[in-house]
Amino acid sequence: MRRETPIKIKANFVKAIQRGNPLIAKEAIININQLKEDVVLVNLYDEKNKFLAKGYYGKQNKGYGWVLSYKENEIIDADFFEHKLATAFELRKALYQDPSTTAFRVFNGEGDGIGGLIIDYYDGYYVVSWYNEGIYTFKEMIIETLIKVGNPKAIYQKKRFNEGGQYIEENDFVWGKEPEFPLIVKENDVNFAVYLNDGAMVGVFLDQRPVRKLIRDKYAKGKSVLNTFSYTGAFSIFAALGGAKTTSVDLANRSLSKTREQFEVNGIDYTEHHIIVEDVFKYFKYAVKKQLKFDMVILDPPSFARSKKFTFSASKDYKNLLKEAIAITETNGIIVASTNCNLFDMNKFKEFINQAFKESECRYELLETFSLPEDFKTLETFKEGNYLKVVFIKKCYAN
Template sequence: MFTVRLRKGKEKAVRQLHPWVFSGAIENVKGRPENGDLVSVTDNSGEFLAYGFYNSQSRVAVRLLEWNPEQEINDEWWRNRIRKSINSRRELLNDSTDTCRLIFSEADYLPGLIVDQYADFLSVQILTSGIEKVKDILLDELNKLVKPKGIFDKSDASARSHEGLEASHGKLSGINPPEFVTVKENGVSYNVNISEGQKSGFYCDQRDNRRIVAGHAVGKRVLDCFCYSGGFTLNALKNNASEVMSVDSSALAIETLKQNVLLNDLDSIKHIAVQSDVNKQLRKLKEEGEKFDVIVLDPPKYAPSRSALTKASRAYKDLNRLGMQLLNEGGLLATFSCSGAVDIASFKQILAWAALDAGKEVQFIDQLCQPEDHPVRASFPEGEYLKGLLCRVW
């Protein structure tokens, strides 16, 4: 096996079971491993630390898999990891929910593999060269365990370019999904466009938060920003909101949302769908003197890395300032960040700055996070990316 020897003093994170070795921590590489090849990682004295797969083109040069030197990483090792991940989600799938994340990359000890289940179909993202090399084994095990009608590849993320991989998109096994696959989440039905939809097709990481926010929507006027296919909107309408306005810049998202309102037999008279840039729409609503009782702000990732934090903080502050100004006295703001680089303490500070600029007082009444099918590994806190705050605004 090829060997990666670390610089002196760079072994601490590996001993603490962190799954990443950055290129700058490497002293030398024995042999010439190809991208995705298994390597043995040692400290500077040559003592074994862990096994992982290597990529010379990535800033994360080694993604660690196994810390037991006696454990061989073979076909059965990979299959066992798939089984553990899927079996841990069994209780989430029931008569009212047939969609969830089955495998969550590093959190499930499978770095660069994301698998989402949408009823009878699986959507897969393969984002690392190591997973790409064992793709056939993993797909075979997924077919055996889940028995889907089809597995669809959504590996077109920019992360693949950092690993020297080209984008990949299309059927991997079984049949192609129809234009829309109907799934259920907490008793609400959704038409999911797996092939053309954002990310893997649907944001199942907000499952619990949609239910929590809907609990505050009874009889209220709700504004759902960055609504996508309508997760927060549909739950609010189902929970007897007096009116819901949904805003998204994507024409496909708005059209899918309208279909989802009809799919659930919800009152379309109580729903207003607006295709627009959210920030422009918020300013327009302010000029028109509109007010809401509950506002949801669920923007895309503003800070893809720590280098983008300053710019992202300004964007989050401006967005939340606009939202606060549209709330009735004592209204609720459900605001989220899916940027892993923004921790909850920083997010609270951003909300405090936004409140000052808006001339508002804010109380944090609940702290929201990603659900159990998006676990956070103790040794990999970077996996905790989704955080939300439910705020009372005065």
């Protein structure tokens, strides 16, 4: 059994922990000098030595660890992890049984009770993402549990944390029999070619599943769609299958071949669509100059991005990005505004939208809103974990 180090929590952080906030914040810890390299498990106490929770030490973003249990006598062992994983997998039972969707999240960090641990499922193959060194020390125990509970064909891992001062974002084959790549998975009967062995990103972001479906089923038919920051073109594929003509724009050189591949595995002639490798901000200027207008513009930028001439931060620059989109959206057209930035909430995001339309001297109507789908389980007590914000906006006439 691992040694458990006692940690004292400042009074103004106690209530948040008692209410179920699982993040152990650096500034909450009184005796922070107790957190040394050999420390993994910690017991949290208030200043009067009253037990609060049990967790582990692992630096991740603004946190210094995660709460695992509120039971003082609970043992963090193989049985603990088996219970957590089995419970999480049972919650996704309907997805496991749905032949139209074979790629989804089966374990979502603190939402499923273990912060820093993400597990995604791709048609029998699992990808485990470790977000700090603390949770990574349980690797062997968690992998063995996943083999027992998840019935995997194979397991891959992604290490996404600082190790010895170096940022680690690598992939490793861990267990099982490797598939041939690309591996073809389904999302609402649409094919995706994924590569579990190709760096940090596998080829599709699973959290936008309901948004893509809605675009295909309700908004795409007969429309011209601009998909910005398009990555491998997932939104474009769904729009095309819904009857749209699409233009995909991304700065990454490999977005061209990756997007073509996604069209091909769905039997779509990519030559009937535009796939452009270019800085999105430069493309906006080009579109204005050429007086291009689109029936739908999809904005799903990274929270932070840097090109040769421009740095984008969602928390500072999203309003201006929206103004660029408004300028090239047809009247009565749709803007799908999306962000995964957890530095602001949906209300603040809607303020950005309101400001952008006001400064563009246009009226608008909010049509649909989305946050994370149900397989991305979150906690009411940790709102930062529900990072996704998507709003469908109708551009109305000018003021």
